[in-house]
Amino acid sequence: MTQILFVTDLDHTLVGDDFAHEELNEWLLKARETGSKIVYSTGRSLIRYRELAAEAPLFEPDLLIASVGTAIYSRLEGEPDAGWQEKLKTGWNRDRVMAVTAHFSDLVPQADSEQSAFKVSFFLTEEVAIWLLPQLETLLKQQGLDVQLLYSSGRDLDILPRHANKGSALTFVRQTLGFEPNQTIVCGDSGNDIALFAAGSELGIIVGNAQPELLSWHRDHPTPNHYLAKSHCAAGILEGLQYFGFR
Known part of the structure; x- marks a missing residue:
């Protein structure tokens, strides 16, 4: 098996099909034995990752990218990577972000476990998001804040430093571990x-x-590098691995 860097989201991606998940865990074990690295990239905080790990048969990763890319853990009992945390400070001021969001009563704060030094998270309905997000983005820019708004699943809004997301964290991890893009x-x-x-x-x-x-x-950014599976969750991952010739 070729050495690769395997990076996957958890909820509704890796987790959600127990039978296929077991088969995928077997593949992950073989991949690690040949020198591949396994990374989970999740919107969950470390606390909520541990909750999921206690419920689902998760293969233990080599690294965890948590809280939508704002924290990277090489040890699940340790502190987040200090080098990555330092990169996130530019243009970020959490207190000023909170002051701006206080103007919008439709933003419902998520649990304290989902808030962090570099992440402010709310629940927001799709109907309200249509008009609220442009206004919020404008106000944040007017305050000189270099941030990004991530809205997903029709309910979750994360406000993060500009350079903090799953993709930037992936690049940091990939370069740290010494993998090329075509090995990822x-x-x-x-x-x-x-x-x-x-x-x-x-x-x-x-x-x-x-x-x-x-x-x-995906429709707006077609590329042969991306595969849209027919199967759901872990079964879809297995289907994609088959398509790319990794199983």
Whole structure:
């Protein structure tokens, strides 16, 4: 088996089909035995990742990209990578972000576990998002804040430093581990995974149950490097691995 960097989202991508998940875990074990590295890239915080790991049969990763790319862990009991945290400071001021968002009563804060030094997260309905997001983005820019808004699954809004997302974190991890883009495969299902697929020339598997925002992006950015699976969740990943010749 060729050595690769395998990067996957968790909820509704890796997790969601127990039978296929077991088969994929067997493939991951073989991949690691040949020198491949396994990375999970999730919107979950480290706390919520641990909750999922206690419920689902997750293969233990080599690295965890958590909180939509704002934290990278090489040890699940340790602190986030200090080098990556330093890169996120430019143009970011959490207190000023919070001051701007306070003007919008339709922004419902997510749980404290989902907030961090470089991530401010809310629940927001699709109907309201249509008009609220442009206004919010304008106000943040007027405050001189270099941030990005990630809206996914029709409910989750994350405000992050400009250089903090799953794609930027992927590039940092890939270069740190010494893998080329053509040795890297990414998997996802929702809007916050777009950055994974847009990071560069990495191979990508979009699972069959992908959210509309990712499907729309995929239609607008066609490339032979990306495969849209018919099967859902882990079964879709296995289908994509077969398509790219990795199984």
